[in-house]
Amino acid sequence: MSTVTGTTTGAGPVRLTGTAHTTLHPATEARITGGFWAARRRTNAEVSIPQGPAKLEEAGNLANLRAAADGKGTFTGDFQFQDSDVHKWLEAASWQLADNPSDTQLTANVEELTSLLAAAQEADGYLQTFYQVKHPELRWRELDWGHELYCAGHLVQAAVAHHRATGRQELLDVAVRFAALIDSVFGPDKEIDGIDGHPEIETALVELYRETGERRWLDLASYFVDRRGHGLLNSGVDRGHDRDPGQPYWQDHVPVREARTVAGHAVRQLYLLAGATDLAAETGDPELRAAMEQLWQAMVETKTYLTGGVGSRHEGEAFGDPYELPPDRAYAETCAAIASVQWSWRMALLTGEAKYSDLVERTLFNGFLSGVALDGDRWLYVNPLQVREDYDARPGDQAARRTPWFRCACCPPNVMRLLASLPHYVASGDAEGAQLHQYATGVYAAGGGTVRVETDYPWNGRISVTVEEAPADRDWTLSLRLPSWCTEFAVMLPDGAAPAESGDGWVRVRHRWSAGDTVVLDLAMAPRITHPDPRTDAVRGCVAIERGPLVHCLEGVDQEAGVRLDDVTLSPAASLTADARPDLLGGVTVVTAEGRRRSDGSSVRLTAVPYHAWANRDEGAMRVWIPTS
Amino acid sequence: MSTVTGTTTGAGPVRLTGTAHTTLHPATEARITGGFWAARRRTNAEVSIPQGPAKLEEAGNLANLRAAADGKGTFTGDFQFQDSDVHKWLEAASWQLADNPSDTQLTANVEELTSLLAAAQEADGYLQTFYQVKHPELRWRELDWGHELYCAGHLVQAAVAHHRATGRQELLDVAVRFAALIDSVFGPDKEIDGIDGHPEIETALVELYRETGERRWLDLASYFVDRRGHGLLNSGVDRGHDRDPGQPYWQDHVPVREARTVAGHAVRQLYLLAGATDLAAETGDPELRAAMEQLWQAMVETKTYLTGGVGSRHEGEAFGDPYELPPDRAYAETCAAIASVQWSWRMALLTGEAKYSDLVERTLFNGFLSGVALDGDRWLYVNPLQVREDYDARPGDQAARRTPWFRCACCPPNVMRLLASLPHYVASGDAEGAQLHQYATGVYAAGGGTVRVETDYPWNGRISVTVEEAPADRDWTLSLRLPSWCTEFAVMLPDGAAPAESGDGWVRVRHRWSAGDTVVLDLAMAPRITHPDPRTDAVRGCVAIERGPLVHCLEGVDQEAGVRLDDVTLSPAASLTADARPDLLGGVTVVTAEGRRRSDGSSVRLTAVPYHAWANRDEGAMRVWIPTS
Incomplete structure (x- = not known):
């Protein structure tokens, strides 16, 4: 049914090391082959992602790279972080190439942009066209607004995705050169003891550690996580009309280990917490893990919309006070929904608790997916829960109207990369067996076994899981997440299987499996x-x-x-x-x-x-x- | 009881010309001598206003004037419109001097600041220290953000107040020089066909016309009102991180005559409408009047808080959609409440309808007065209707916490000028008699008579009005506004008076009065x-x-x-x-x-x-x- 044939082995955004301190590990293979998400991913592959290069050309992002490479030309665009749109598109395209390695057009586009980035990179490894082309004198000088480490983080994530999905080295070389420059400049006893106004480098560096095995990247991530919240920001650069958005905006108001609720700019907050969770996963740091659990709980209980969207205030694109969740002025930025999915998935792996994937499900099907039109080529930046008859879609306000692209185009390539890597969020494994976190028709290998899922979810609550491969010599546990919204369900087991246990959000079936054994979970779907x-x-x-x-x-x-x-x-x-x-x-x-x-x-x-x-x-x-x- | 003895004859912010096309005229004399507002005005006179010069010194506003005068020094402060704080304080102090002409300290302070302004003024009449000291090359070049005509407007209002209250000419001379420069530069066939990003000059120029009798100021006001809404704004000056706030922010999205609802930046919108109403009052323009009536009705029905506050969005300090009135994120800027009072009062005079003064009352007693602390030296910029237990008063967000002064200090001197000129809003007159719009103990001369009011309003609903003077040879009508919140009331009349008529929000008593005749209006005050x-x-x-x-x-x-x-x-x-x-x-x-x-x-x-x-x-x-x- 689908031209999307799945992600190759292990190609996903979180590839834990062998020494990671998590309860679960992501699937070693995950392919979505049909059903709801396959259709959405096909639109992503056939419409959204292919439009990327032309959009980036129109918006000037590629001209900026050429200007940096040639040493002439002017900077186009309003934001220092324009390059990150390119990086995020490259990450999306890379995950997509894991599905379709034979897509020669996409491969050519990726190679062209990779070459452009390599050409634009300075000899010392620096790469951010805003400061190369427009303000070379301000390199590292306005860390609050500069987004230099933020862009580096997205570059690293793109490079890891490219390497992981295709085995190619070129983009990873560019990213490692930039990361090495950062490592040489930033640190307690180095030129700059500082952090970036927009978290993102943290999660990226942990992933670079995972991909390369080099400990220095984990240490650098740890440094950036722990130096935050000590008031290092505020460049002092005169910004004309800018208001000081305040320390929570930068996530610099409190050390992450001491925070008791999510606050400030939602995307910044959640990228930071994804990185801190990555760090806890790899180091086993119990204090950091406890802080993450506390913060997640505070978010979901008091600052999350029914749609899974987060961010209650347009002003500062920020979390509000507890229970401040206006439906009309919900910001609920598409990027914040994506960041929430990324963080919650890391928490699910860290702890093994179903509630995290419950929120992932709610967010994916609602507050995230609303961000892209059915036809894959128009977008929402904010995702309100109410629009009035007399809604005034005024310029200057992030409008609740679909748009072909944005002046600040962070969301579209972010949607693309999440949809392209979506199979990775479906299943996990541990020593006992495999866990299905999300329900999507496909094949998933995890925990020493392989299962095939067939379902018309979310339109129908029947999920059929066939074990294709499982240990022959011992019992093995298939765990199916029981969504918290579900109050009535049935499980059909293969002959001879022990009754399913359920509790803590999982339906667990322990059995000595034969290939072809099928479990059917039937979730009552009454409105x-x-x-x-x-x-x-x-x-x-x-x-x-x-x-x-x-x-x-x-x-x-x-x-x-x-x-x-x-x-x-x-x-x-x-x-x-x-x-x-x-x-x-x-x-x-x-x-x-x-x-x-x-x-x-x-x-x-x-x-x-x-x-x-x-x-x-x-x-x-x-x-x-x-x-x- | 009070050291505040009232405003001298006719000294108030709206002094209509003899040819004005309004239903009512303001009182020719108005003194608040006791009760609720006298106490608040005493704090204003004894605490708030005297602190002004020191606050303006600390914030750098006076240093900016000296820098402009001396041609050396740097600009202090974050905003182009810093000077307007000085102007508004001078207006407040001037109205206050009408109460207390013998206040030598205040007189000295006013003279000192007047001299400073005169010294800072350029030979050609220009006066805005931001552009004089910091960016002379940008004079008139960034009309969207520049606030040059806005500051000029406040200067004119201060000068008119000073002249009207004290008879002194010095400040008026400064203002007229600046206004003349503006008149020589701005116009359809002049150097600049343009408007200011922040309305204010319009109402000020009409008042200058009233004060000087020179028709050119009315014509210039008319030009600025009617050129707005044609997309003249947007300077094109690069402002770094600034987002384009959109045309409604500047009040340049629709011509004022074509607007059907209030929108955009609330203070900008309401200053503009006050000016347009002034214009309609002096010209009799029926189209402009009809537009004002429609806009006011739309505001009060769909975009006004219970407190009278307006402005539903922090983002853009703006009106929201109809019925978008969040109590927690209410912006309801103190300045917007003041602007609403100024506009509604002009509408009350124009039309004679009680509903306008009804809103003035609601706003004065609630959303305006909350802006100043009981002790007169701390302020609110935003006036929400809800603050949660866990309210996060983060920097960068206009906080619902009292502050001794603001980086953007528009509100404190604005409160001072309204309290100092408050008697002006109490009473009016027409050919038939006098109207009491607000209830405050004092003496008011209007419509050919004089009344003395005694009341403990708003704590008690009993209002005693004694006629001190009225035409002896004919019937004369005393009209008392019947607040729309009041469902039960009694009127006690002097012997022989015809029964009071009530309707359209007025209780009207027509009588051949003798001095000492008393009417008592008793408003039921049950909660x-x-x-x-x-x-x-x-x-x-x-x-x-x-x-x-x-x-x-x-x-x-x-x-x-x-x-x-x-x-x-x-x-x-x-x-x-x-x-x-x-x-x-x-x-x-x-x-x-x-x-x-x-x-x-x-x-x-x-x-x-x-x-x-x-x-x-x-x-x-x-x-x-x-x-x-």
């Missing part, structure tokens, strides 16, 4: 009404509609003629009906319910589509949370 | 529960407590030990009790009610203080809107 935490002020007196892992929403376009979304109410006791609609939005299941017009008390049939599919038709009103009166 | 508009999403399922014109709020410090504000509920049917508490917050009436703890269902006595008095004790949680469950 349901969800009530908010009573402390979440902004959606008090409202309910949401969910079905399986999907959050639904009302879009104006789906409602009866003349109905305004600011006039409809839904009783919490309303009966909900789910209907497959193959004609709608590429094929979705909608939920309908009898609601009322507040203005005249008349009844009205409400139709709720999956949130991730919103904003794919006419612009109009949308809401996830529906007033009960 | 009440207020429900929000059901479309206001952010406070659905909540109620507020009000009493008279005062919005009340819960502050953590007033509640029983251990009570968290995110755990309390209040039934809409709860019985409310008002108690005078002379010991509390300088003497307030509190409202108490039986509420419940959501966590355990237990009952709890809730104490609500007037919102304007919040944040005068320990920092802590606060909320205006209380969940009902």
Whole structure:
């Protein structure tokens, strides 16, 4: 069914070392071969990623690289971190090449951009065109706004992906040269004792350690993690109208080990925590692990939207106070959803706890996926849970309207790299067996066995898992995550298998397996009404509609003629009906319910589509949370 | 009782010309001599205003003027509009001198600053130290961010106030020189066909026309009003990290006559509308008047907080969409409340409708007055309707915490000038008689008569109005605004007076008056529960407590030990009790009610203080809107 044939062995963003102190290890092989995510990944492979080079050319990113290489020309673009769009696209393309090594066009594009980066790199290893072309005198001089280590981090991640997926060395050489320069400049007794205003280098350096085996990168990551929160930032460079965004914006307000809640700029916070978790995974540092557990819990309990989105404030693109979760002014940046997935997956591997992959599921199917249009070529930067009839999509405000590309284009290539590496997030293994964290049709090798998954999830709750390979000489445990939204399920076991145990979010089947043995997990998918935490002020007196892992929403376009979304109410006791609609939005299941017009008390049939599919038709009103009166 | 003895004849910010096309004219004399506002004005006169010169010295504003005068030195401060703080303080001090002409210290301070401004002014009339000292090459070159006409406007307002209050010419000469330069540079066929990114010059020029009688200032104001909304802005000057805030921010997205709702930066929007209303008042332009009426109605119905505050978004300090009124992230800048009062008062004069002064009352007693601490020396820039227990007052975010002064210090001198000119907003007159718009103990001459008001408003609803002077030869009408919050009232009339008519928000008493005749208006002041508009999403399922014109709020410090504000509920049917508490917050009436703890269902006595008095004790949680469950 699919031209996407899966990721080659071990090619994913987190490849733990043999000495890592984690409960689980990622699958050694993971291929998504069909179903929901295969279709989305095909659009990513066939539409989104191929558009990258042209978009980067139009936006000037490639011209900047040529200007740095030639030593002439001017810088194009508004941001110091323009290069990172190139790096993230290269990472996405690299993971995609693991799927399709024979894609000659993509290979040629990757090689061309790699050559461009190599040509743009300075003799000493430095590579950031903004400072090379526009402000050479400011190299390392404005660490708060500069994004130099941030860009280096994305370069390293791209290079690791390229090396891991293709075995090619060229981009890794570029990245290692830049990392070596950084290692020579930054450190307690070196030229600069400092950190970057935007975390990202930390997780990248741990991955470089994993890929090269060189301990220096782990040590450098450790340095950057622990020097943060000591007020090293603020370059003092005059920035005209800029307001000081404050230390939490830079993640420099508190050492990460002492933090008790997530705060400040959401993407910065979450990239930092992904890196700190990588560090804890490789070093076994119990203090760092405990801090991560505490911070994750605080985030999910008090600062996470129903969609998995995070970031409550446009101002500073930031986390808000606990329970400050406005649906209309939700920032919930697509990049923050991606960062949340990256962090939670690392926490899942570190601890083995299902709750982390529960959040990954919620985020992937809702607050992340809303970031890309069904057709793969328009994007959302912010992902609100409400848009009013009279929404004013004013310039200067990150608008809740799909856009072909952004002036600050961090999100699109970030979506591309997550979709391209998605198989990596599905399964893991340990000494006892394999764990399925997400449900996607495909083949996954982990924990000494191989399983084949068949499912029409999330439209249908039936998941069939066939063991293709397992230890013949001993019992082996297949663990299936039981989503926290699921209150009713059935498990069908092969003959002779012991009854499944469930608890802590896992259904565990221990058995002496024969090839072909099948376990079927059937999750009841009745649509349901969800009530908010009573402390979440902004959606008090409202309910949401969910079905399986999907959050639904009302879009104006789906409602009866003349109905305004600011006039409809839904009783919490309303009966909900789910209907497959193959004609709608590429094929979705909608939920309908009898609601009322507040203005005249008349009844009205409400139709709720999956949130991730919103904003794919006419612009109009949308809401996830529906007033009960 | 008071050292504040009132404003001299006619000294107020709106002095209509004899040919103005308004329904009402401001009082010709207005003195507040006692009661609530006299006490607040005394603090303003004795604490706030006297601190001004020292604050301006510390912040560098005066050093900037000296640097411009001397042609040497550097510019201090972060903003182009630093000078406007000086101008606004001078306006405040000037209105204050109308009260206390014998205040020699204040007179000396005003003269010193006036001399400093005169010395700093260029030979051609230009006066803005940022461009004089720091960027002379950019004069008139960045009209979007430059604030040159904005500062000129505040200078003109200060100069008019000084001239009107004291009869002195020096500051007016400075202002007229600058205005003449602007008139020589800006115009359809002049060097620059352009407008300023921050409206303010418009209302100032109309006032200069009123003060000098020179028609050129009215014509120039008309030009600036009508050239706005045609996309003239955007200087193209490279501003580094600045995001383009968008045309609504500058009020350049739509011509003011075509606008259908208030939008963009709230202070910019409201200063512009005050100026446009001034213009309509003097020219009688019916199209402009109709536009103002429509915009005001849209604002009050869909974009105004219960406190009268406006501006729903921190991002861009802006109005939000209709019904987007988050209590926690309310921006509700103190300056926006002031601008709203200024605009609504002009609308009240223009139309004679009571609803405009209704909003003035709501704003004065709540969202404006919260901007200054009871002790007169700490300030709020933003005025939220909710602060959580775990509120993170992070730097870089305009915090809901009182501050002695601000880096961007627009609000404190703005509060000072409104309090100093407050008597002007109380009364008006027309050919039929006098109208009392606000209730403050004092003496007011308007419409050919003079009345003396005695009241303990807003603590008590009894307002006694004694006619001291009225036409002896004909009936004369005393009109008392009946606040829209009032559902029950009584009027006691002098013997022989015709029964009072009420309608359209006015209680009108027509009578052949004798000196000493007294009318008593008794407004029932029982505390009440207020429900929000059901479309206001952010406070659905909540109620507020009000009493008279005062919005009340819960502050953590007033509640029983251990009570968290995110755990309390209040039934809409709860019985409310008002108690005078002379010991509390300088003497307030509190409202108490039986509420419940959501966590355990237990009952709890809730104490609500007037919102304007919040944040005068320990920092802590606060909320205006209380969940009902």
